[in-house]
Amino acid sequence: MLLLGDMSRAPRTLYVHGFNRMDFSLWHSAITLAAATDGRALGDQQLTKNGVPIIVDSCIAFVTQYGLCQEGVYQTPGDPARVSLLLEEFTRDARNVKLRNKEHQLENVTDTLKSFLSQTEDALLTKELYPYWVSALGM
Structure with missing residues (x-):
């Protein structure tokens, strides 16, 4: 059983059935590789x-x-x-x-x-929220 989907919504279940063990192994490897991290964002x-x-x-x-x-x-x-x-x-x-x-x-x-x-490539503190962070420092 493998859970897939947009994590902001309820996860969905995907059942993979191969004709033989080799089919399943290939699918499992491909899905595992696709689920790995692929960037710094x-x-x-x-x-x-x-x-x-x-x-x-x-x-x-x-x-x-x-x-x-x-x-x-x-x-x-x-x-x-x-x-x-x-x-x-x-x-x-x-x-x-x-x-x-x-x-x-x-x-x-x-x-x-x-x-x-x-x-990471992304800013942790976005420029839209910057004024709020600065005002929080004064509290």
């Missing part, structure tokens, strides 16, 4: 049901669970090789990346999030 990312890039959701959930009590949580640099590997894993198939406390260091996860956000 936010809209090109694999998204949660709420429209948030999975990499952002996963990294923030990890930091919330394991790093909120740590001072300067986003200031400690991570290992560049591990950060690069983690970014590559999220790019290849974000849905299958599971961040675990024993396997992943907090500073690598925070650097992965910072790297992802710095590499």
Whole structure:
């Protein structure tokens, strides 16, 4: 079973039936490849049901669970090789990346999030909303 569709609407189910195992394997590979991230724009990312890039959701959930009590949580640099590997894993198939406390260091996860956000093609704060952000700073 595979869920497809515009995430702003209810997901739909697609059943793929092949004549043999090879047919199914080819369809599965093609669909998996098509579902992968294919760009640096936010809209090109694999998204949660709420429209948030999975990499952002996963990294923030990890930091919330394991790093909120740590001072300067986003200031400690991570290992560049591990950060690069983690970014590559999220790019290849974000849905299958599971961040675990024993396997992943907090500073690598925070650097992965910072790297992802710095590499996106889209502006996180649109110019239409800029005045509202600036006025919020005064509150």
